[in-house]
Amino acid sequence: MAAINFMKYKLVYLAISSFVIIPGIISLLLWGLRPSIDFTGGSLWEIKFNEPVKIEDLSTTLQEQNLEYLPIQVSGENQFLARLKPITEKEKNKTEQVLIDKFGNLEELRFETVGPTLGKELLVKTLTGVLFAAIVILSYVGWRFKDKMYGVSAVIAMFHDSLVLLGIFSLLGHFLNVEVDTLFVTAVLTVLSFSVHDTIVVYDRIRESGAQNKGWRGMEDLANKAVTETMTRSLNNSLTIIFMLTALVVLGGTTVRWFSVALLIGTISGTYSSPFVAVPLLVQASKLKNRKRS
């Protein structure tokens, strides 16, 4: 199979990545992420009424109780999700009685309360986890390929994918009130490993073809060959994962919906970033190295 000259279009890849990442970065700087009660502390209360209830009426009633914190969301038929400042079980039961008196019987689907200290603690822990994962994966790639260049470009690609994910969730948070919780962090960590997963497969090919061809024919040729050879596999594999995740996003329960969306975005970005971010970076790095030498 003739190698396709993928590396010729570096600027196109840069443009595509920028197109996704720059709005994300702007959104991150302007609005940041919308942290869930996991991080800020607070209460989350999901209830289902037997009778139809207007969201405005519910909102007013909660405000009268001095409770509402963020806009109430509709999460199903006669089903609402309220985010409140941290309240205790007793306070909640009092409010529940008020609501029952006013709107008829209701069923509590879930009630979660997280104290503020716990939230801060979680933030530190998750950041440690992400950092820890990045360092371990970087060390593994560096050790496996005996070359810093590989490790560094793999990590930049990983960083690229995280930025895509964080940026999109910042936009989602601003426009759709999507929150970032413990599961989101789990998704970020998983995406980190997916990103490296694909990159390693391409790098393996570059190394292998380098050994087979005996002598330096230019990193670019090797890279083109490797990307051409792995493209089908990479696309096919991502498609199967995308099938599963799309099914989860569309059909799965509300609790894991945004978690699945995060994984889906990460998978797409990870598939894209291996041939079009990690490999061009590697080529660029080796060119710079060559120039220095000559």
Place this chain on the structure above:
Amino acid sequence: MNKTRSLGIFIIAITLITLLIDLPRIPIKISKGPVIIDTVIGGYSINILNGKFQRDLNIRKGLDLAGGVHVVLQADMQNIAEEDKATAIESAKEVIERRVNLYGVSEPTVQTAKVGDSYRIIVELPGVYNTQDAIDLIGTTAKLNFRELINDKDLQDATLADFADTGLTGADLKKSSVSFDQQTGKPEVALEFTQAGAEKFGKITERNLQKPLAIFLDNYILTAPTVQAVITDGRAVISGDFTLEEAKSYVIQLNAGALPVSVKVIEQRNIGATLGADSVKRSILAGGIGLFLVAVFMIGIYGRLGILATVALFIYSLITLAIYKLIPVVLTLPGLAGFILSIGMAVDSNILIFERIKEERRRGNPLGLSLELGFGRAWDSIRDANISTLITCFILFNPFNWSFLVTSGPVRGFALTLFLGVVISLFTGIIVTRNLIRIFYKG
């Protein structure tokens, strides 16, 4: 090819065994003339050296699927010496465990955790929906003490001011339990004091013989039995016209008062029963449809090889489910998501191998050689690529409970199912598919 055949038999055996484990328990009762079959398929019980090992093989559902309460309590350790803190939290845990057990929750978990300087108790009560009761039961630091009447008054007329603290508190009470009067068979409340408590109790009973001794829980009088004898061995019985329910209720409250440190709720999650059941249904549907799409895709792209990959994927699902039941894995919603995701990832090694095989064919190698070369050459990539996922699973699962990392149940559920998915898919993607191809794929 003898090795292939035995591996083939091995694969068939594994498939059948896992299928048997995965099937729900189906009782079979046939009686037709002389033939009488009365058995249950699925589930197992094994007798090893008289030790019976039995498991009903249901998938264990986590709190978010089964519904229930998750509570994190923080202990107030202000007045407790550094060296006693670990013991204090452990005994608080025991007290809470006892209260929970008396409450009659099935499969509760009570764990302690130390994060930085804070000591915590994590309580999970599946199937409990009356959360106020549960929180009251585990969270309140009922202060239990024994008080004597100081003014010469009748018990009925006495007010709070007429009682004086005896110095005997809940901390002196080792435990309380329901017992039965040996003569009348009536329920009684038995008390057992610690050594220090027994000494105090001895003096108090001596002082108050034939007088009432009141037991207070947070300034509420619980009961005020009359002292019938001087008791020095630290074992007392409160008898009266109790029903069994009343006696149990006293015991729970007495035990509740023995909590050594005060705790407060810092995190609470109640999950209703319907939300979980709904999520399970939706996830199973999503998984089924996803699996179908992947199968169609694999067969569409790789033809007969794709059929074999689909068979391997089916075996993968069977083995994974069986392992969930055997370990048993407590399945949470993120865990289910991890499982569904892993189905998509499981064909990755197949795809890597099949693409390699195609390549070898293009180079003009004969089919048999291409197949073997494809498997051999793809292995490096498969191993390297999966290691990064395994590293992430390790960090997410945090098996050593490192306090600088997250130890959240849902996150762990996801990490565990993803980890199992990767490991099992390596087995089915490489060994199972390879042998299926050797047996069924002849050009």
